[in-house]
Amino acid sequence: xxxxxTIRIRALSALIVIASLxxxxxxxxxxxxxxxxxxxxxxxxxxxxxxxxxxxxxxFFTKKDGQTLSAxxxxxxFTVAINPTLLEDPQGAFAHLVxxxxxxDSDAFFLKAGKKNDPYEEIARRVPKDKAQAVESLxxxxxxxxxxxxxxxxxxxxxxxxxxxxxxxxxxQVGQYGLERYYDYTLRRDEKDAExxxxxxxxxxxxxxxxxxxxxxxxxxxxxxxxxxxxxxxRQVEDIRETWNAESAxxxxxxxxxxxxxxxxxxxxxxxNSFSDVADYSVFSNPLVESVFEMGSIVKPLTVAAGLDAxxxxxxxxxxxPGFVEVSGARIENFxxxxxxxxxxxxILNQSLNTGAVHVEQKLGKERFRSYFRALGLQEETGIDLxxxxxxxxxxxxxxxDVEYATxxxxxxxxVTPISIARALSALGNGGVLVTPYVxxxxxxxxxxxxxMTHNPSLYPRVYKKETSETITRxxxxxxxKALVGGTVKxxxxxxAAKTGTAQIARxxxxxxxxxxxxxxxFGYFPAYAPRFLVFLYIENPRGVxxxxxxxxxxxxxxxxxxxxxxxxxxxx
Numbered sequence: 001x002x003x004x005x006t007i008r009i010r011a012l013s014a015l016i017v018i019a020s021l022x023x024x025x026x027x028x029x030x031x032x033x034x035x036x037x038x039x040x041x042x043x044x045x046x047x048x049x050x051x052x053x054x055x056x057x058x059x060f061f062t063k064k065d066g067q068t069l070s071a072x073x074x075x076x077x078f079t080v081a082i083n084p085t086l087l088e089d090p091q092g093a094f095a096h097l098v099x100x101x102x103x104x105d106s107d108a109f110f111l112k113a114g115k116k117n118d119p120y121e122e123i124a125r126r127v128p129k130d131k132a133q134a135v136e137s138l139x140x141x142x143x144x145x146x147x148x149x150x151x152x153x154x155x156x157x158x159x160x161x162x163x164x165x166x167x168x169x170x171x172x173q174v175g176q177y178g179l180e181r182y183y184d185y186t187l188r189r190d191e192k193d194a195e196x197x198x199x200x201x202x203x204x205x206x207x208x209x210x211x212x213x214x215x216x217x218x219x220x221x222x223x224x225x226x227x228x229x230x231x232x233x234x235r236q237v238e239d240i241r242e243t244w245n246a247e248s249a250x251x252x253x254x255x256x257x258x259x260x261x262x263x264x265x266x267x268x269x270x271x272x273n274s275f276s277d278v279a280d281y282s283v284f285s286n287p288l289v290e291s292v293f294e295m296g297s298i299v300k301p302l303t304v305a306a307g308l309d310a311x312x313x314x315x316x317x318x319x320x321x322p323g324f325v326e327v328s329g330a331r332i333e334n335f336x337x338x339x340x341x342x343x344x345x346x347x348i349l350n351q352s353l354n355t356g357a358v359h360v361e362q363k364l365g366k367e368r369f370r371s372y373f374r375a376l377g378l379q380e381e382t383g384i385d386l387x388x389x390x391x392x393x394x395x396x397x398x399x400x401x402d403v404e405y406a407t408x409x410x411x412x413x414x415x416v417t418p419i420s421i422a423r424a425l426s427a428l429g430n431g432g433v434l435v436t437p438y439v440x441x442x443x444x445x446x447x448x449x450x451x452x453m454t455h456n457p458s459l460y461p462r463v464y465k466k467e468t469s470e471t472i473t474r475x476x477x478x479x480x481x482k483a484l485v486g487g488t489v490k491x492x493x494x495x496x497a498a499k500t501g502t503a504q505i506a507r508x509x510x511x512x513x514x515x516x517x518x519x520x521x522x523f524g525y526f527p528a529y530a531p532r533f534l535v536f537l538y539i540e541n542p543r544g545v546x547x548x549x550x551x552x553x554x555x556x557x558x559x560x561x562x563x564x565x566x567x568x569x570x571x572x573x
Contacts, residue, residue: 054149054173055189058220059163059180061155061227062441064567069227072163072180072272075152078132078145080124084115087142097143100134101127126150153272159230161286162223162264162386162439165272177284179221179439182387186219186443219445224438229253230263232562236555237537241267244542244551250288250418253559256426256525256534258457259435261384264288264419290388292415293538296503296548297352298521299411299421301428301472303360304348306372309432309468312363315475317345319359328403332358335502335547349475349499350483354410361409369405370397375463376424377434378416384437385453392416411503422523422536428472429497429525429534432464433457470529473497477528485549489557493571496560497531498524500548505541517541520548522556526564527572535559 059072080101087093090113098104101124112121125148127135132145151166151173164178175184233251241249250266270283278284285291307313323339325332334354340347348356361369373379379394394414396404407413416424419437426435436455443451464472476497481490484498501521504513521538525531537552537559545551563569 053147054151056151056166056173057187057189057218059187060220060222061159061225061230062223063228064226068222070154071159071223071225071227072151072153074149075126076147076149077126077128079122079148080127080132080135081120081122081144081146082109082113083119083142083144084113084121085117085119085142087113090114093140093143096138096140097123097135100131100138151272155227155231156271156273157269158227158234159225159264160269160272161266161284161288162225162261163272164284164387165275167275178286178386179223182385183221183440186217186221189218217445219443219451221440222442222444224255224260224262224441225264226262228566229563230265232566233263233559234265234267234269236559237265237267238269240537240539240551240555244539244545246539246542248287248540250538251559252288252418252422252534252536253563254422254426254437254534254536256430256435256531259423259426259437259455259460260441261437261439262533264439285388286386288418289384289386290390290417292390292393292417293519293521293540294412294415294503294506295421295521295538296411296501296519297357298425298499298501298523300349300352300357300409301476301499302373302376302424303357303369303409304345304475305428305464305468305472306369307360307364308471309372309464310364310368312365312368313345313360315345315471318342319345319356321347321353321355323355325355325358325406327358327406328401330403330406332403332406346475346478349479352500357409358406361405366402366405369409372463373397373408375434375461376427378414378420378424382417382420382423382437384419385440389419390417392420411501415506418536418538421521422534425523425536426525426534427463428469428476429528429531430457430469431466432462432469433460434463435460473528476524480524485553489553491557491560493573494526494560494564494569495528495573496524496526496557497528498522498556500552502546502548518546520551522548522552524556524560526560527569529572532567532569533563535563 056074058070060068061071062068080097090110094106094109104124109123112123115121135143136145153163162178164180165176166173166180167176175181175187180187233253237249237251240246248267252261253263254261266287268283270278275284308315320342321340323334323337332354335352340351340353345356347353378392379397381389381391392415394416396408396413404413423435423437427433435457438453438455440453442453445451476499477495480496480498481487503519505517505519506513519538519540520542523534523536525534535556537556539551542551
């Protein structure tokens with residue numbers, strides 16, 4: 001009996017201790033871990049008529065030295081409001097207010113002041129602190145001041161398509177387009193987010209991972225985007241479009257070894273601080289991720305690499321070029337319709353010969369050709385961390401018709417996104433692996449823990465042998481050194497591998513191609529045998545010029561020179 005009572009007393013004591021620990025833990029959770037959150041909420045209830053002041057996580061660019069720079073943040077100001085039920089002298093109030101805030105609209109003010117049953121009407125927003133204090137000092141009955149916050153993009157148009165913006169969905173502000181949308185659950189600051197704490201998650205296993213079902217732990221995101229490089233590229237893209245009176249232009253700079261996107265710019269663009277001023281909402285879409293194009297001759301190196309990798313050809317091979325080839329009753333010609341006779345395979349790339357690309361494809365055979373292009377991911381999404389990514393339109397590569405494979409060998413008949421082709425082309429220079437592009441390198445959670453978002457290159461799938469990568473790189477370096485604009489743009493002390501592309505644009509009615517509309521593209525990587533950067537450029541429907549070598553060679557080389565200088569890249573030859 002005595003033993004039973006003792007056990008009960010001990011059990012009751014244990015329960016009391018456990019309950020006390022739970023209570024203390026709850027107090028610690030409220031007062032220490034989320035004390036700041038609750039104090040801020042109490043303050044908001046006092047100063048604002050709305051339930052919460054807008055709050056959202058930050059986005060940061062990453063400078064070349066590792067320092068971060070604000071890409072998206074919050075700006076603080078004040079809202080001036082009136083209570084028409086308490087406003088005794090609307091005329092006098094307006095006179096005083098407009099002397100401090102001149103842009104208050106008279107008609108709108110008196111219309112709102114006349115709503116005698118309405119206790120709250122806003123008359124000015126985003127008022128600077130000094131003016132808000134001046135209004136407060138007036139001490140006008142029926143006039144109130146409330147703190148407000150809004151999304152602000154210091155770089156204005158810089159990386160606008162990557163960042164996106166925040167807009168209203170009903171009465172709630174959410175990410176729309178770009179990273180603001182893709183990482184909305186990480187960046188948003190809902191009240192419910194305070195209920196789950198990363199500290200508790202880690203030590204009490206409340207959730208199974210950082211990113212839990214139904215939402216993400218609140219945090220800031222850090223980008224791979226380098227702001228100075230992106231600013232340079234943005235100017236380049238804008239200049240390209242304006243120079244050639246083109247419909248659009250775009251560019252990507254990425255690390256071909258890892259998939260990290262250093263810059264991604266397109267034109268026309270927009271300022272996310274004033275997105276509501278845009279007349280055509282289609283400008284918000286990111287064409288580098290969401291639009292597909294037939295890329296033309298920049299595909300030829302992928303075809304040649306496949307032939308080399310499979311052993312269907314060797315670099316010393318030659319072939320006979322009559323200027324055209326007939327496949328399934330279709331006549332496929334070189335860009336100038338001229339034959340070259342017997343030529344080495346290098347000339348396929350030097351002179352961009354369609355007949356040569358078809359020759360390699362036929363040596364491979366349809367099945368092997370298709371398997372390589374499938375392995376390059378040209379029919380699927382890349383997995384980049386941006387919304388609305390489009391898949392390639394490559395149904396032609398599933399056809400039984402020989403002509404579909406022949407045209408695909410030189411980049412016509414199938415369409416892919418710029419980011420997809422940039423990924424595929426990276427495999428030429430990085431040793432033959434297929435990277436996954438990404439723009440977020442790290443998430444910094446509210447409780448000072450971080451999650452590394454970079455990718456492990458060793459886990460990437462292999463498409464080509466390393467030897468194939470080295471061989472095709474040598475061939476592309478020869479293109480720059482000897483063939484591109486007659487070898488006049490060669491860099492004496494730097495090896496650059498590159499290729500141009502010119503593709504006819506398909507008619508919107510599906511009936512063949514326009515005779516006078518082209519897509520120009522250009523890609524290259526350097527230093528060629530251990531590449532730091534891959535640069536991709538495109539321009540849609542430039543006026544008065546036919547070939548990409550005329551429109552994009554110099555912008556590409558200017559970009560290469562900028563990157564060499566900016567990063568202090570040492571010579572490699």
